[in-house]
Amino acid sequence: MKEPITKNQWIRGVIAGVCAVVILLGLEAIGNGLHSATAPSVDANIVGEYQPGTYAASANGFGGPVEVTLTVGENGGITDAAITGASETPDVGGAAIPDLSAQLLSAQSAEIDGVSGATFTTNAVKEAAAAALAEASGIELLSGPKAEEGNLFIPGYYDGVSMGFGGDVTVTVKVSENSIDFIDIEGDHETENIGSFAVSMLGDRILAAQTPNIDALTGATVTSGAILRALKQALTEAGADLSAFPDAKQPEIASADKEEKTLEADIVIIGAGGAGMTAAIHAVEAGKDVILLEKMPYAGGNTTKATGGMNAAETHYQAEQNIEDTVSQFIEDTINGGHGLNNRDLVTIMAQKSAEGIEWLDSINAPLPKVSFSGGATNARIHSPEDGSGVGAYLVTAFLKKMDELGVNVMYDTKATELIKTDGAITGVKAEDKTTKYDISAKAVILTTGGFGCNEDMIVKYKPELKGTVKTGSPGATGDGIVMAEEIGAALVDIEQIQLHPTVEQSTSMLITEGVRGDGAILVNQSGKRFINELLTRDVVSAGELEQEGQYAYIIFDQKLRDGLKAIEKYVSIGITTQADTIEELAEKLNIDPATLSETLKNWNQYVADKNDPDFGRDTGMEEDLSTPPYYAIKVAPGIHHTMGGVKIDTDAEVIDTKNAVIPGLFAAGEVTGGVHGGNRIGGTAVTDIVVFGTIASDSAVKYCDN
Numbered sequence: 001m002k003e004p005i006t007k008n009q010w011i012r013g014v015i016a017g018v019c020a021v022v023i024l025l026g027l028e029a030i031g032n033g034l035h036s037a038t039a040p041s042v043d044a045n046i047v048g049e050y051q052p053g054t055y056a057a058s059a060n061g062f063g064g065p066v067e068v069t070l071t072v073g074e075n076g077g078i079t080d081a082a083i084t085g086a087s088e089t090p091d092v093g094g095a096a097i098p099d100l101s102a103q104l105l106s107a108q109s110a111e112i113d114g115v116s117g118a119t120f121t122t123n124a125v126k127e128a129a130a131a132a133l134a135e136a137s138g139i140e141l142l143s144g145p146k147a148e149e150g151n152l153f154i155p156g157y158y159d160g161v162s163m164g165f166g167g168d169v170t171v172t173v174k175v176s177e178n179s180i181d182f183i184d185i186e187g188d189h190e191t192e193n194i195g196s197f198a199v200s201m202l203g204d205r206i207l208a209a210q211t212p213n214i215d216a217l218t219g220a221t222v223t224s225g226a227i228l229r230a231l232k233q234a235l236t237e238a239g240a241d242l243s244a245f246p247d248a249k250q251p252e253i254a255s256a257d258k259e260e261k262t263l264e265a266d267i268v269i270i271g272a273g274g275a276g277m278t279a280a281i282h283a284v285e286a287g288k289d290v291i292l293l294e295k296m297p298y299a300g301g302n303t304t305k306a307t308g309g310m311n312a313a314e315t316h317y318q319a320e321q322n323i324e325d326t327v328s329q330f331i332e333d334t335i336n337g338g339h340g341l342n343n344r345d346l347v348t349i350m351a352q353k354s355a356e357g358i359e360w361l362d363s364i365n366a367p368l369p370k371v372s373f374s375g376g377a378t379n380a381r382i383h384s385p386e387d388g389s390g391v392g393a394y395l396v397t398a399f400l401k402k403m404d405e406l407g408v409n410v411m412y413d414t415k416a417t418e419l420i421k422t423d424g425a426i427t428g429v430k431a432e433d434k435t436t437k438y439d440i441s442a443k444a445v446i447l448t449t450g451g452f453g454c455n456e457d458m459i460v461k462y463k464p465e466l467k468g469t470v471k472t473g474s475p476g477a478t479g480d481g482i483v484m485a486e487e488i489g490a491a492l493v494d495i496e497q498i499q500l501h502p503t504v505e506q507s508t509s510m511l512i513t514e515g516v517r518g519d520g521a522i523l524v525n526q527s528g529k530r531f532i533n534e535l536l537t538r539d540v541v542s543a544g545e546l547e548q549e550g551q552y553a554y555i556i557f558d559q560k561l562r563d564g565l566k567a568i569e570k571y572v573s574i575g576i577t578t579q580a581d582t583i584e585e586l587a588e589k590l591n592i593d594p595a596t597l598s599e600t601l602k603n604w605n606q607y608v609a610d611k612n613d614p615d616f617g618r619d620t621g622m623e624e625d626l627s628t629p630p631y632y633a634i635k636v637a638p639g640i641h642h643t644m645g646g647v648k649i650d651t652d653a654e655v656i657d658t659k660n661a662v663i664p665g666l667f668a669a670g671e672v673t674g675g676v677h678g679g680n681r682i683g684g685t686a687v688t689d690i691v692v693f694g695t696i697a698s699d700s701a702v703k704y705c706d707n
């Protein structure tokens with residue numbers, strides 16, 4: 001529970017803060033010792049409920065003011081706690097400061113035990129930290145109305161607003177004297193199938209818990225934080241004393257204390273991303289009893305983040321649009337793009353079944369009729385939704401709807417921990433949620449746990465030079481399936497092949513879809529010059545960026561391009577685009593020489609008119625020039641995107657062991673597998689992979705069950 005902050009305390013804090021600065025300056029001037037500490041930093045991604053930023057407050061210690069400065073990271077957790085107490089007794093309060101700082105970080109709140117014998121300094125740190133965290137929680141100082149004695153609220157409707165991922169999130173509550181009776185959460189700009197889940201799910205949880213002190217939705221912490229801050233604002237308006245609410249956060253029970261349950265199914269599928277949901281739909285349609293395990297509170301995985309489309313050749317959409325393309329060209333492009341490292345058999349079956357995959361998506365109401373060029377493809381082959389929206393979120397919505405219709409049994413918040421092997425065959429899965437351990441026996445298991453792009457340890461293990469690189473994946477992409485499969489003897493292939501995506505906005509990890517370049521955008525460096533054919537493969541474009549000054553680039557496009565690509569609205573709404581009415585003005589805003597940037601654009605527009613790029617030989621994505629103001633730029637650099645390597649499979653999606661034998665009962669599909677993409681995945685082929693191999697894995701598992 002948080003301490004209430006009164007206006008007087010706050011004013012005292014401000015005065016004390018000013019005093020602290022004066023005293024510190026004075027002390028520095030006379031070269032006196034200064035008791036201060038910055039605690040050892042914690043994981044910058046630590047999850048919490050606060051609003052990202054830096055918050056400082058101070059309170060009186062033993063000898064004078066103690067100032068606490070807390071840094072809240074992207075995911076709402078406290079990542080740094082700096083304490084300064086110039087006037088504390090050196091051997092007592094002063095000596096306690098490093099420990100207090102570490103305690104704030106480990107508690108992630110102001111509720112710390114403190115240091116015995118240093119009570120004054122401890123209390124000052126607690127008071128200042130509580131004040132800083134109140135601000136970080138968006139809590140108004142408690143100067144508002146107060147509910148009547150004995151009541152929680154003043155009955156009525158109240159609103160609160162806070163900044164989410166894509167814009168304002170508004171929470172409206174209706175309260176009676178002692179209960180929250182109704183809640184409405186609006187956050188239309190939150191990311192579809194990520195933040196949007198928090199918008200739709202947290203309301204019920206708040207009503208059930210009757211407190212704002214509930215867990216954030218894992219993986220949607222920014223939106224969850226905004227909802228809970230807005231709720232606290234509304235409840236404060238309603239006269240509530242926020243410190244009086246119980247804490248309903250559900251800590252994970254220690255594994256040894258969890259209840260144990262056994263379950264049974266024909267097929268257990270691990271991971272409800274694109275591959276897992278595709279497999280589940282097919283397996284349930286084939287009459288099998290399926291359990292789909294998903295460790296996150298929602299489905300979608302990295303698939304949700306796919307923004308481009310699905311590569312497929314010889315489709316009816318291509319035929320209808322007079323686009324010539326062949327399965328064999330798709331195979332060659334995939335293998336060329338993958339530097340020849342791909343398993344040709346896997347690529348061949350994927351390309352051959354790609355058109356069928358498009359038809360299956362038609363059949364479940366997820367048509368992808370828009371066909372365009374994408375990096376590394378000879379022909380227009382990437383299929384995307386009609387309205388230009390991101391393919392991943394679009395497909396996840398369709399898969400969820402279909403699974404709902406079929407009544408697929410999805411166990412959310414449930415993490416598979418181990419594959420059960422009996423007499424050489426896989427016969428089940430061990431899994432656990434916050435309270436229970438499951439022993440699930442099954443005739444067949446399908447691994448669809450995705451890649452390891454968000455597991456820093458695995459990234460460093462397999463490709464040390466990528467240490468610390470920005471990650472674009474979903475938080476569930478931690479390689480669990482690869483580890484579990486390796487434990488029971490599966491072979492891994494191309495595991496060190498990790499893909500960088502060249503257009504990632506670094507402050508938000510937002511991936512700027514290849515479609516922007518495919519539709520005609522260019523990349524320029526800080527000198528305002530193009531430096532590469534923007535539609536070469538991702539690894540080549542990434543390497544090109546890393547050779548530029550500052551190792552970044554700007555992606556430049558115009559209003560016409562924005563109008564044709566819905567994904568861009570998201571980039572604008574989260575504030576990562578720079579916009580200007582003229583190229584010169586855009587250049588000025590980016591600190592680029594205006595004459596150089598306008599020369600680059602003038603040349604580019606001429607190349608588009610001539611269908612000839614003499615500078616870098618670009619020959620695709622040149623249908624439209626960039627001449628419709630306003631103009632836009634997004635600063636981008638490479639980010640970790642896709643892990644090409646993984647579990648070894650054959651063309652029936654059977655998992656292969658280190659002795660090159662099939663592991664009976666175990667199948668795998670999607671990013672958890674290796675071999676399909678070789679050394680570099682072509683944009684648009686991850687979706688082909690999940691749809692085609694998700695289907696094959698299901699068909700093979702169904703057959704295996706029946707034998």
Ligand code: ADP
Pocket residue numbers: 270271272273274275276293294295296298299300301302303304414415416417448449450451474475476477478480481669670671672690
């Ligand atoms: P793909 O594109 O191959 O379908 P995704 O990344 O879209 O891969 O989906 C993988 C899914 O698997 C994610 O939703 C992720 O949270 C889930 N997942 C990963 N590890 C586990 C695990 N140990 N138990 C259950 N689900 C998992």
